[in-house]
Amino acid sequence: MTSNSSSFRSPLGRVRGLGSAKGGTHHWWLQRLTAIALIPLTMWLVASIVTLSGASYDAFILWFGQPANATVMILFLGVAFHHAQLGMQVVIEDYVSRHAWRVTLNVLVKFACYGLATLTIVSILTIAFGA
Amino acid sequence: MATQNRPLSPHLQVYRLPLTALMSITHRITGVGLTFGTLLLAWWVTAASYGKPEFEQVQAFLGSWIGLTLLLGFSFALFFHLCNGLRHLFWDFGRYFELHETRRADVFVLIGAAALTAATWVMVW
Numbered sequence: 001m002t003s004n005s006s007s008f009r010s011p012l013g014r015v016r017g018l019g020s021a022k023g024g025t026h027h028w029w030l031q032r033l034t035a036i037a038l039i040p041l042t043m044w045l046v047a048s049i050v051t052l053s054g055a056s057y058d059a060f061i062l063w064f065g066q067p068a069n070a071t072v073m074i075l076f077l078g079v080a081f082h083h084a085q086l087g088m089q090v091v092i093e094d095y096v097s098r099h100a101w102r103v104t105l106n107v108l109v110k111f112a113c114y115g116l117a118t119l120t121i122v123s124i125l126t127i128a129f130g131a
Numbered sequence: 132m133a134t135q136n137r138p139l140s141p142h143l144q145v146y147r148l149p150l151t152a153l154m155s156i157t158h159r160i161t162g163v164g165l166t167f168g169t170l171l172l173a174w175w176v177t178a179a180s181y182g183k184p185e186f187e188q189v190q191a192f193l194g195s196w197i198g199l200t201l202l203l204g205f206s207f208a209l210f211f212h213l214c215n216g217l218r219h220l221f222w223d224f225g226r227y228f229e230l231h232e233t234r235r236a237d238v239f240v241l242i243g244a245a246a247l248t249a250a251t252w253v254m255v256w
Contacts, residue, residue, distance in 0.1 A: 057183045084166040123180035
């Protein structure tokens with residue numbers, strides 16, 4: 001890229017407000033990828049919940065004590081919270097026009113989603129290793 | 132000011148939204164709802180890792196009328212978002228954009244979501 005020598009504007013000044021930081025495709029792709037992954041994961045979760053709906057505490061612990069069940073549940077939690085964060089970001093960016101609010105809300109959603117993902121995954125691991 | 136009397140182009144509140152548009156906004160609403168719904172799932176899983184009394188507290192809440200109503204809404208939102216999300220994936224490949232196709236997909240998604248919700252609750256019962 002050759003810069004225009006007659007311009008006194010900095011490279012940053014020239015691109016500011018022009019939009020794309022080449023991050024949109026990555027967001028779009030991850031939203032689709034997590035969506036596709038969630039199709040089988042969600043079906044599995046619903047089947048598990050149906051199985052466990054009337055079950056006792058012991059049955060619940062035994063279920064997630066099985067490595068395969070714990071693995072799929074952890075995958076679901078990680079992917080679902082990621083997908084939720086990506087989707088909430090789009091909604092916030094579409095409807096919150098004040099820049100400061102938009103950034104603040106997006107940061108809070110990110111903290112909440114990844115915090116809850118970590119908490120729930122650690123919970124499943126606690127059950128899996130303790131069973 | 133004179134500029135305030137200028138005719139404005141009609142906006143959302145003027146049009147009668149077609150079903151496809153209503154389902155589009157419902158996809159977003161259910162998405163936001165499901166994000167908050169995962170709080171229930173997080174509560175359930177975390178409580179179980181703490182112990183039997185904590186877990187049974189959550190089970191008791193989920194078995195109450197408030198809990199069951201929330202779960203009914205949660206399950207329908209989940210299946211709607213799942214079915215309509217599948218249609219979005221087809222759209223991403225440039226398929227089924229014709230008007231008659233979107234109308235047909237509207238019906239498929241609504242029936243699919245309702246049937247999956249009903250099947251789930253029948254199995255739980």
